[in-house]
Amino acid sequence: MARRRDVVAGLAALPLLSFSIAGNVPASAQEGALQGDVIATENGDITIHPVEHASLVIGFGGEIIYIDPVGGAALYEVLPAPTAILITHGHGDHFDVPTLEAIAGTAPILTNQDVFSKLPDALKGNASAIANGDQTSLNGLVIRAVAAHNVTDDRLQYHPVGIGNGYVISLGDKLVYVAGDTEPTDEMLDLRDIDIAFLPMNLPYTMTPDQAVEAINVFKPKIAYPYHYGDSDLSVLEKRIGPDTELRLRNWYPNGQG
Template identity: 50%
Template sequence: MRLTRRHSLQIAAASLGAGLLPRIAAAQEAGPFTHATEAGDVVIHAVDHASMVWETPSGVIFVDPVGGAEAYAELPAPDLILITHEHGDHYDQPTLDALPEVPMITNPAVADMLPQAMRERVTVMANGDTGTALDLPIEAIPAYNITEDRLKFHPQGRDNGYILTIGDKRFLIAGDTEDTPELRALTDIEVAFLPMNLPYTMTVEQAAEAVTAFAPRVVYPYHHRGSDLDAFAKAVEAGGSGAEVVIANWYPNGEE
């Protein structure tokens, strides 16, 4: 694992309530974060929890936008919106209503929930579908739970993750998932966004094991409220994949 000085982890002792996991307390980077591709730079802005904005050479992509239009007021306007699934921290109709009327990609369940007028600009992608968005190749991959007491949160076949190929690099948005066989089998991933919080997605150990299996060059823990990111970084290092762990500031208001 390569932890750059800019992304170094500093864990401060914190007073935590009983039963809470320790949290990353310092050295969270506000970004934005730039990744070079042969087509041009991809600039990534962490907005909140699972919401982010990507500036790509082909246009601006909003991923799972929630929190109202004010959360995006200082960011470039979208050319495309991606939604992984229906939960309120990923799909928020009032936020969508307040954003520009641009093309959207959603899983089938979210498409069915949208107002009729909005459905006219939606491309529906189910698990395994491929296509293009902003002239970029995109794949919808499965995102689901595999642990018995978590199956109700994200049933197999309903929700999406996405892989976008930008220039010569493949970028993974895992969505709300555990370390499924499909996730572990991925190859040639440059940048990966992996969730880790209970009871909804993965433990930090599961996420680190997934990193060991599919070996992205860079991994961002996201959707990690309450998770021990120091333990994740150490587990990634122990796994020997060589992945760089980037700790972005997903909780700018301190509510992590």
């Protein structure tokens, strides 16, 4: 998965270290349309659609990938139906059976073993589990599971080793990393050639902004999105991430909660 690749013009042309705040889907959004950042690949555009907290939707060609969809069906009713669903782990802000029952349809679900064991039979038939470090294909997209867990001794209770997944998704010539709930694991720090990274940063459950800065400056994603950040002060990232990474701040809490 780690490999040298040329960055296509669409991404290379993006300004480094540009900071902006954007809202989520406007009330007037056309039904079935994704709203958000568009990033070019050699095989078509990626659309990044924040939903709330740790939930997001990624569009790529005909694929609509829901990641950790929670919060009830109403949050997703104006969006296109999922063609695939990724779930990082079993905490309630990442995994919610009623939401899945309302929106999943027949979309395949990829998750960890803990979540798989908790799925109702109607969803389990379209689901599969993947362990840290394993790789699979979902609708023709290559997906690798990356270890997601705490590393600080007094936080290991929140996300023990070997349970949660992050995911690296190959979309055209781009690699997208969704970290899940984690601090900087060895596996995260060993990542290379990541084009887009979604990184959580709120205490006591995930990284601090300082940890996120250190991780970003080690594995150097081309674009970094803070998500699952609660009330964390993200100005630390604005000041300290290196020139290899563009920071994109987006509003994951449209109602003001953090």
